Structures are given as structure tokens and as C-alpha cells.
Amino acid sequence: MRYIEPHAHMVSRVTDDYHDLAAAGCQAVCEPAFWAGFDRSSAAGFYDYFCQLTEHEPRRAAKFGLAHYCWLCINPKESEDVLLAGEVVSLIPKFLSKPNVLGVGEIGLNKNSRNELKVLEMHVDLAARHQQLILVHTPHLEDKHKGTRLILDVLRNDRRIQPERCIIDHVEEHTIGMVLAAGFWAGMTLYPETKCTGARAVDMIERYGSDRLWMNSACDWGISVPLAVPYAALELRRRGHSADAVDKIIYQNPRRFLGQCPNFAKLAAVND
Ligand SMILES: [Zn+2]
DSSP: OOEOOSSSSSGGGGGHHHHHHTTTTEEEEEOOOOOOOOOOSSSHHHHHEEEEEEEIHHHHHHHOOOEEEEEEEOOGOOOOOOHHHHHHHGGGGGGGTTTTTTEEEEEEEESSOOOHHHHHHHHHHHHHTOEEEEEEEEOOOGGGHHHHHHHHHHHHHHHTTGGGGGOOOOOOTTTTOOOOOHHHHEEEEBBBSSSSOHHHHHHHHHHHHSSSSSEEOOOOOOSSOTTTTHHHHHHHTTTTHHHHHHHHIIIIIHHHHHTTTHHHHHHHHHHH
């Protein structure tokens, strides 16, 4: 089995997890910028985090033969302070030339507040000005449907944004349809407690097809399973999906989406 882990917060994980990912057939791990579990007090805190994502973490992954990529932003959970968010967004352009950066993410909404929307628009503008891919976090539970709708509106209202260069992550049964119908990619996050189980993800694949879908573990500092993607692949096989169909979902699809970023395309060429 070969696969790409397109969404994992490795700064929160122990080194053994890199070992397990590599042993399970992972070819590359991609890390969106995220909330640390506490609010950072200054833009300098984000500067250090961006250095960790672009310099330290790729070295840690490389010890296990794993390519490490990242996405940069101030995440929606810390977007209430618009002034701080503006300072952080202005730090990002100088990191965009780092060889492992894939784009702007995970941006989006958390509580669907006005300030979060303002910061989302800042990020979309940043991505458009620098021709970056976009990875979007959608809110949890009761806020998800409305939040996803608001996010799609922001993206569609900016004429510079191409939906095929944006992935809307953490979709569930009630949001996947609107994401795919609008031409965006959809990400399914496999969590043991919230979001989506492997079995539910397979149900969605069987209902919506697998053209613009990927699965990820989004493993972070909370309860999560770093090998959730290969486990879901086993569930797909158990339910009769061919090895080629599984390879498409867990390897070729993320490679196709991420390959739109020249930094990622270079790795794909090395693997062939
Ligand atoms: Zn995440």
C-alpha cells in the first residue's frame, strides 16, 4: 500500500508516529498550520511556528524517508483578533518561497463570526495574489453547514479563485454535496470521536464517487489516529473496492490536487 497523508499536525506527534506512517506506506505527509491548543500571544509566536513547519519538521520526517510539506496561515480559532491576524498574514509571503510550502491553510471559520470572515477574506486575497493553493477548515457540528456555505460564498465571490485549486476539508454527509457541486475538492477527516469514521467515509465515497476526494487523519494533540488513512483503506478493500480504486483515493487523488503546486510536483516526479 502507498498513500499520502494530506493533513496531519506532526508538530504535536511523537517521532514514533513518523516511523509508523513510513512503515504503513506513507510517501509524504502534509501539515496545515493549526491552533496550538492555546492562543499565541504575538506574531512572533507564529514566526517561530512557521520556522518549525518549514525547517525543523521536514528534517524530522526525512529521518524516516518521508517528504514533509506544510501550509501556512493563522487558523480560524485565533482569528478573533483581526489586528494580530493582519500581522501574521503579513509574515507569510517571505515563507512562501520555502521548498516545502504547498499554499495557504488551514483557513476557514470556527464560530462563523464577523472577525473570522474578515480574516478568511485576508487569506483568500493572500492566496490569490501569490497564486497559492487553498486548504479550508470547516466548523464543527451545528456550525458546519452554515460555515461551509459562508466559506463557499467567500471563495466564489473572488473571481481570482479557481475551485479546482481549493480543498474544503472535514466535509460530512450534509456538506459534501454542496462542496463537490460547486467544483471544489473535498477532504474527509477520519476521527475516532468527532468528524467522520472510516466506515462513514466509505459510505460517502460509494454515494458521491471519488473524483475530487481525499481522506486524512488530521492527527493533532487531541485524540486522533495517525494511521486512520491506511485503516480506512482496509475498510474499502473489505467492502470490495479494488486495489486500484483504493490507490486512486489514498495516493493518486492527493497527488493530483497537490501536484498543482510546483513544490509538490517535484516530489511526484522523484517517486515515478
Ligand atoms: Zn487540521
